Amino acid sequence: MDPALTTTRRSLHGIAELLLAGPQYRSSGTIRLQVTPGGFGQVAGPLRVQGATLVWEDDQVPLGGTIRDLAVWAGVEAGAPVGLYSDSTDIDLDEALGVDPAEADVIHGWFALGDAALRTLDGGTPPVLWPEHFDLAVAVDRVNYGVSPGDASLPEPYAYVGPWEQREGEFWNAPFGAFCTAAELPHADALADFFRAGQAAASR
Incomplete structure (x- = not known):
């Protein structure tokens, strides 16, 4: 996997x-984030990432320096939500960020593709970008559907289906359920088909 993608993903996860x-x-009691044009952002605030830029209200700053530096520019107190979960990014507030604009666009594009595909599922719940795992997901009938830009176990972007109760059958190819890499899912229709196949397999 391209080290620039891994570094960019880690930096965006920290942000x-x-x-x-x-x-x-x-300030608002929610950790939920959402896909926004060209990136992702808060659901209850003005901060968002667009490309390789931090944007809020009528201002913006490139995603450089450290997270603490960006927080000063944006006028917020940086730091993880406290007491909600154990999994989190390992990036430090004073660690230099490494956001490659081209790789950031790859990640944003994958999230946008996932957002479109996830909205085709029944359930009516908008997809949520969860900050602890940095994945975009919905839950329908006790099954999680989502996309990830990669993680420690699978470093490339992938889609997944994760039933709350273990299933058996050909579709299920991972301990948590099933996954398919982004390289195998070149467009939103293919991604939606994967999720629908997961729905069918989970209902058996």
């Missing part, structure tokens, strides 16, 4: 959790 979700939780 999502420490700069967007943490301050939002302290």
